[in-house]
Amino acid sequence: MSSPLTITIGICGFGTVGQGVWKHLERSRALLETRLGAKLVLARASARDLKKKRPVKIAAAKLTDDPLAIATDPKIDIVCELMGGTGLARQVTLAALTRGKIVVSANKALICAHGAEIFATARKHGGHFFFEASVAGGIPLIKALREGLVANRFTRIYGILNGTCNYILTQMEERDAPYADVLADAKRLGYAEADESLDVDGWDTAHKASVLAWLAHGMWIKPDRMLVEGISRITPADFKTAATLGYGIKLLAVITRDFTTNEISVRVQPTLLPEGNVLANVSGVFNAISVTGDIVGTTLYIGRGAGQDATASAVISDIADAVALLRHGKGAHHMGDDAPAPCADCRLAPPERIRSRYYVRLSVKDQPGVLARVASVMAKHHVSIASVIQNPSDRIGAASLVLTTHESDERAIGATLKHLAGLSSVLEPPVLLRIGDFND
Numbered sequence: 187m188s189s190p191l192t193i194t195i196g197i198c199g200f201g202t203v204g205q206g207v208w209k210h211l212e213r214s215r216a217l218l219e220t221r222l223g224a225k226l227v228l229a230r231a232s233a234r235d236l237k238k239k240r241p242v243k244i245a246a247a248k249l250t251d252d253p254l255a256i257a258t259d260p261k262i263d264i265v266c267e268l269m270g271g272t273g274l275a276r277q278v279t280l281a282a283l284t285r286g287k288i289v290v291s292a293n294k295a296l297i298c299a300h301g302a303e304i305f306a307t308a309r310k311h312g313g314h315f316f317f318e319a320s321v322a323g324g325i326p327l328i329k330a331l332r333e334g335l336v337a338n339r340f341t342r343i344y345g346i347l348n349g350t351c352n353y354i355l356t357q358m359e360e361r362d363a364p365y366a367d368v369l370a371d372a373k374r375l376g377y378a379e380a381d382e383s384l385d386v387d388g389w390d391t392a393h394k395a396s397v398l399a400w401l402a403h404g405m406w407i408k409p410d411r412m413l414v415e416g417i418s419r420i421t422p423a424d425f426k427t428a429a430t431l432g433y434g435i436k437l438l439a440v441i442t443r444d445f446t447t448n449e450i451s452v453r454v455q456p457t458l459l460p461e462g463n464v465l466a467n468v469s470g471v472f473n474a475i476s477v478t479g480d481i482v483g484t485t486l487y488i489g490r491g492a493g494q495d496a497t498a499s500a501v502i503s504d505i506a507d508a509v510a511l512l513r514h515g516k517g518a519h520h521m522g523d524d525a526p527a528p529c530a531d532c533r534l535a536p537p538e539r540i541r542s543r544y545y546v547r548l549s550v551k552d553q554p555g556v557l558a559r560v561a562s563v564m565a566k567h568h569v570s571i572a573s574v575i576q577n578p579s580d581r582i583g584a585a586s587l588v589l590t591t592h593e594s595d596e597r598a599i600g601a602t603l604k605h606l607a608g609l610s611s612v613l614e615p616p617v618l619l620r621i622g623d624f625n626d
């Protein structure tokens with residue numbers, strides 16, 4: 187019997203995810219080697235600070251501060267880029283791909299910024315790039331889109347892709363607590379970064395939406411071409427008002443394509459979801475995604491979207507695919523890392539074609555005639571009001587007005603809000619939430 191193939195792995199970045207991958211590969215080595223039919227060697231790892239104390243122990247000789255030495259080491263077959271960022275991470279990724287190696291990445295920011303270059307480099311030099319851990323952590327969403335749902339055209343994908351935001355929103359709702367207090371708690375518990383803006387302003391979700399839109403539709407749409415809004419202006423009162431209307435509030439990425447016009451829309455927005463929708467009930471740091479394909483209908487995916495173990499699980503699944511590729515070549519069973527076919531006639535949907543119902547919260551002077559003025563502005567922009575709720579305001583002499591609308595579009599609602607913000611009776615910039623009447 188021939189001895190099993192030996193596959194050598196290098197880990198660039200020995201932080202949360204890198205150590206998780208090392209730990210679980212070591213712990214599950216025997217099982218993985220049996221399942222994969224290959225001997226796995228964890229050769230080296232890199233970190234910036236070699237003196238830092240780390241929970242996962244590693245022989246000093248195996249730890250380097252030079253990730254490029256790992257990426258270019260001819261003995262290493264699989265390079266895991268687990269550093270983050272778009273500078274050195276790009277260099278490491280391209281150096282490995284140029285040498286025909288397999289790169290496994292969890293880095294959505296890098297893929298969003300340089301995906302086209304990375305996949306072109308892989309194609310040109312015979313390298314391969316796997317990135318299951320970059321979106322929705324431990325949920326095998328990329329595999330589902332690429333393999334399980336390969337027969338489908340994706341009319342709509344939407345989901346909760348940022349666990350930090352979902353944790354904050356859940357806590358605000360459950361504890362009736364203001365955003366700033368919950369954010370401070372989230373930082374203390376390590377659920378939010380010291381600089382929280384990437385998460386709470388929606389950019390991390392936008393990076394992931396960009397990766398999903400490319401996988402589903404073959405078009406790179408960067409965050410600066412999306413509608414991206416964060417969660418920082420939501421208040422506990424919004425949850426109460428939403429509940430009286432029968433909704434919860436979630437930060438969603440929504441990717442839609444109209445296959446008759448080939449217009450694609452990608453947006454990241456806090457959204458009212460009907461209480462009966464499964465995603466409306468996904469709490470805490472969990473992620474959840476709804477994928478609608480033209481053949482399969484709607485499928486749902488729920489699980490841990492981040493954290494050491496869940497992310498390591500996704501990285502190791504990519505390592506397993508990489509091992510299969512090294513053992514068997516691009517076999518018939520292997521959907522692998524082919525880039526999706528580019529869509530030549532796809533384009534971004536213009537704002538007037540992105541339609542929704544809306545929730546508008548206004549802080550207004552508590553005076554007669556204000557509601558009539560607001561209603562006339564909305565009528566001028568052809569936005570039709572569905573309901574009006576007046577709540578008391580913390581501000582003396584002010585009232586909080588929540589208006590929901592019938593279906594309108596982004597251009598009309600944008601013009602309406604600009605007009606409303608200019609009224610002397612409107613005291614603060616309006617808050618706008620989309621109403622996602624998604625029933626599955």
Ligand SMILES: NC(=O)c1ccc[n+]([C@@H]2O[C@H](COP(=O)([O-])OP(=O)(O)OC[C@H]3O[C@@H](n4cnc5c(N)ncnc54)[C@H](OP(=O)(O)O)[C@@H]3O)[C@@H](O)[C@H]2O)c1
Pocket residue numbers: 198199200201202203204232233234235236238251253267268269270271274292293294295319320323491492493494497
């Ligand atoms: N954490 C998660 O739950 C999660 C989930 C999904 C995806 N991801 C992605 O996984 C990647 C890694 O995240 P992480 O949370 O593991 O980050 P992390 O804990 O900050 O670890 C980053 C590692 O890379 C090293 N590093 C960073 N910059 C470097 C540089 N310029 N030169 C050399 N080494 C450098 C760090 O060295 P030191 O240790 O010496 O500082 C550290 O070992 C990111 O792309 C992230 O977006 C993370």
